Amino acid sequence: MKPDVSKIVFVLIAFKALALYPLIAGSFGIDFVTKIMVYAIFALSLELLVGSTGLICFGQAAFFGIGAYAAVLLTPAEGPASLWWLLPVGALAAAVFALVVGALSLRTQGVYFIMVTLAFSQMAYYVAHDTPLGGGSDGIYLNNKPVLGWMGAPLLDLDQPLALYGFTWACLLTVFAMLALLLRSRFGRALAGIKANEQRMRAVGFSTYPYKLAAFTLSGGIAGLAGFLFAVKDGYVNPELFSWHFSGAVLIMIILGGLGHLRGALIGAFAFALLQEFFKSESVFGAFAKHWQLGLGLSIIASVALLPRGLVGLPGQWRDRLVGRTDARGAAGADAVDAAKVSP
């Protein structure tokens, strides 16, 4: 339970590097890393459920999509909306949907929970895809990006890539710090206990259902924040944001990064996006680049097979190989990965 200095140093360096990155990056790089940071917020939301509470949610894209669509649908036609209310409302809309989905799906367990969350996200997908509300399969454009003003003076115009980069960075930092605090609090420890042995938690006096529902709702709100930022970045939303492929992709991000660690979500989002970009690049693969999903899939299979604890566990794995021992925590981490692996 003692704070691990190397973890804190890693996180500080990572955020510092992200803060300095725009100094050396071009516009493509800034846009790309903004996208990755949005993915990282999204991955953190799922890490709270899968890695910290042991709830394998396969419908996380629904909350992301609701946050994104809220940003577009609630912006008035005549001009930009204020970020002060649009962002909280976007995240809140996703959280409310998560509250409803969670209230029903948390009555099931294991594979049924996975299927029920998938079913709800598919319902949301079809609402966006097939009703006038969602603008159909073509999606909708966000013509006026929200502005952050103070006493009538604009502070931040999210139409500027650099401003959006900075704002996304601040959101990622806030979410990361908040979750880090949350997980060491009494609430977080109760979630860890529920993940380890829910029956025992009930036996000592925890009503576990409200705890799981609170975690699920919070996770939905964070995913909604990520979706909101994504819509503002692209200026465009379409129903694919709700798709189960995207729910699967974010699950792969946290497994790739290493379950049970917030850093894992961060690292996994970067690794996933970089791998995706690598296999899509025509300068490396030529004509084969259009089959990028094949390369990405194979590399994910390889990494799960070779890195049972994810990228986060890599230093520990090397240490074990050199010293020749495995500790109990590592073995338990591998179990968690095994449990998650069977899900999608």
Place this chain on the structure above:
Amino acid sequence: MSAEDVLLRGTELTRRWGGLVAVDRVSIAIARGSVHAVIGTNGAGKSTLINMLSGELPPSGGSVELLGQDVTAWTQARRARAGLGRSYQRNTIFPDFSVFENCRLAAQAQTQRPWAWWQSAQRCPASTAAARDAAGRAGLLALLDRTAGLLSHGQKRQLEIAMCLATAPQVLLLDEPLAGMGAEETERMLALLDQLRAGHAILLVEHDMDAVFRIADRITVMVNGAVIACDTPAAVRSSPAVQAAYLGEGEAAHG
């Protein structure tokens, strides 16, 4: 025993699984300051009974009273917060947590405060003090920082009891606390139960007959879901019905 001292009372508890009656109108009263053992062959319904008392299993009929209140409709968690602690036959500790954190998390159930998300759980004065106290009583003070999964079997059984004590219960339901223990560990556990007897009402389900007859103040004998005897150890030992059930002398039950 006076009526006020009965902390946990099950009345006419029945549990049916389809056509099978696992527990058939069993009444049991556990008083403060006593160890009440429930014995019986495998499948006699002991675990089903304990699960109905703890709230893990709703009874098909009958009622449960805890500290004078009818708690039949209460969830297990609510009963636990009201003073009902239980340990499990199989170890149900949190293997990745330290011994201390196992006890602290159990104690946290009494002061949950989940909304204080910015406060570190390690700084929670109520649960850290209760955890230390419980670990001390169960004889685990020297092992507080050990990862629970690395404890010996006997130490894990002690930790089960410590986690139970950390919730400050008045009633303890102990499901085979001696299972798989060596002679020395058994002695230590019996000494602990003897100490706990003073402030608690203890229900003990156990297969080790020597231990049961040494420690119990009262013994309830179950056969096929029904109680065939409930008396002091000496009276149970000499009961013809109990001998018949255990030794299979059919005529003794009628004679």
